Amino acid sequence: MKFEIFMALKYLVKGRREGFASLIAFISVLGIAVGVMALIVVLSVMNGFDRELKSKIVGIQPHIRIEGVGGVSQVEDAINTVQSLGIDGIVSIAPYVEGQAIIRSDRNAVGIVVKGIDQNREALELFKKHMEEGTLEFSDVQAMNSKGKPESVGRIVLGGELAKRLGVGIGDTVILISPAMEEESLKKVVSKARNLAFSVSGIYRIGMNDFDSGLALFGLSKAQELYGLGDRATGIGIRLSDPGTAERAKRRVQEHFGNAYVVQSWVDMNRTFFGALQVEKTVMTILLSLIILVAAFNIISTLVMLVKDKTKDIGILRAIGATRSAILRIFLVQGFVVGLIGVMLGAVLGLLLASNLNPVSDFLKHHFGVSVFPSDIYYFDRIPSQIQSSDVSMVVFYALLMSVLAGWYPALYASRLSPVRALRYE
Numbered sequence: 001m002k003f004e005i006f007m008a009l010k011y012l013v014k015g016r017r018e019g020f021a022s023l024i025a026f027i028s029v030l031g032i033a034v035g036v037m038a039l040i041v042v043l044s045v046m047n048g049f050d051r052e053l054k055s056k057i058v059g060i061q062p063h064i065r066i067e068g069v070g071g072v073s074q075v076e077d078a079i080n081t082v083q084s085l086g087i088d089g090i091v092s093i094a095p096y097v098e099g100q101a102i103i104r105s106d107r108n109a110v111g112i113v114v115k116g117i118d119q120n121r122e123a124l125e126l127f128k129k130h131m132e133e134g135t136l137e138f139s140d141v142q143a144m145n146s147k148g149k150p151e152s153v154g155r156i157v158l159g160g161e162l163a164k165r166l167g168v169g170i171g172d173t174v175i176l177i178s179p180a181m182e183e184e185s186l187k188k189v190v191s192k193a194r195n196l197a198f199s200v201s202g203i204y205r206i207g208m209n210d211f212d213s214g215l216a217l218f219g220l221s222k223a224q225e226l227y228g229l230g231d232r233a234t235g236i237g238i239r240l241s242d243p244g245t246a247e248r249a250k251r252r253v254q255e256h257f258g259n260a261y262v263v264q265s266w267v268d269m270n271r272t273f274f275g276a277l278q279v280e281k282t283v284m285t286i287l288l289s290l291i292i293l294v295a296a297f298n299i300i301s302t303l304v305m306l307v308k309d310k311t312k313d314i315g316i317l318r319a320i321g322a323t324r325s326a327i328l329r330i331f332l333v334q335g336f337v338v339g340l341i342g343v344m345l346g347a348v349l350g351l352l353l354a355s356n357l358n359p360v361s362d363f364l365k366h367h368f369g370v371s372v373f374p375s376d377i378y379y380f381d382r383i384p385s386q387i388q389s390s391d392v393s394m395v396v397f398y399a400l401l402m403s404v405l406a407g408w409y410p411a412l413y414a415s416r417l418s419p420v421r422a423l424r425y426e
Helices: 001-016 020-060 075-084 126-127 160-166 209-214 220-226 242-256 271-309 310-317 324-355 357-368 389-406 410-417
Strands: 064-072 090-104 109-117 131-134 141-144 149-158 171-182 189-204 215-220 235-238 264-267
Touching: 001 131, 020 126, 020 324, 020 389, 064 075, 075 090, 075 235, 075 242, 090 160, 090 220, 109 160, 109 209, 109 220, 109 242, 126 131, 131 242, 149 160, 149 171, 149 209, 160 189, 160 209, 160 215, 189 220, 209 215, 215 220, 242 264, 242 357, 271 310, 271 324, 271 389, 271 410, 324 389, 324 410, 389 410
Parallel strands: 109 215, 149 189
Antiparallel strands: 064 235, 064 264, 090 109, 090 171, 090 235, 131 189, 141 149, 149 215, 171 189
């Protein structure tokens, strides 16, 4: 095998002195390097998207929701029932009210999703971690109304982008307007607009544009008043220490409640979204793999030209006793060496770029005005990236395999050359 490696490297070095063949060899190495780098970077970004989306979605949404038509009326009974099931890893069980509303300030009005929370029961660690201003507090406070008189109002927490659109800050007053269904008689149900004033107590910035610009949090009792629910809640949210166990816990809750309530896990609520993300990752991997495939054809061209150029040398080796398998291995090793150089170069560049995507993005934006990752289009204000060793190994293995396969035909052709035919005109 040492002989084959020596001869392969010898031919490769000689080929670099021969102009056109060396250019094709260089393009082959560069093509594989670009393909490997692109695959590593894209897979790292897709993994980062998946990780960040899951961590923030499970931080905002309950891991399990229990909801019913018209809401949950016996809230305490339902909570006690869930606690009696003995589900492991429950962090909190809390009622919530969730719906759509219009939030209005003196400058603007925006349609948003609002969520009423029982602060004594609900775990709000993600919001506490990402508070930009103020505090996460929902208790009532005294504020001046439109007539200049003091009145007791609730407190509300807004996303950073939402507060910016409304032009409000800590201590400013906003109005929530929601449709609430009221029964005026036994036969007639009408919709009446309800509105409540709130004082802004805090502003958070999670880094996901949908939540930063379209979600407001306030107290459960104020939410029940806003939607005319009385003592009812939209649903009951369960948070677990390990979100990965949500499916198993959901089945136990659903088996107990039967058809009385609809029980959903965070996986159910986001199944289509994460499914689409996985399909996108698969399609991008397949498409970018074509770059490596094109580079493999360049390797074939390089080795075919080398075989044609080295016909006399191959004939001499065969004449002095080199076997067909030895010639075959020489050119297979050469294809592998070309691929190995490209893979090593591409892997190093890919890992470096995947680890420094945000500095590169900031550089392009600062010097060339190119916004690589606008936050109003994507979910995050920064490019998420997570390098997984399994993905890097898969890309490296695929590129090396293509390199070996690309060298198979030229190597087979060279091994079948007859010494007499190779040396006929020498």
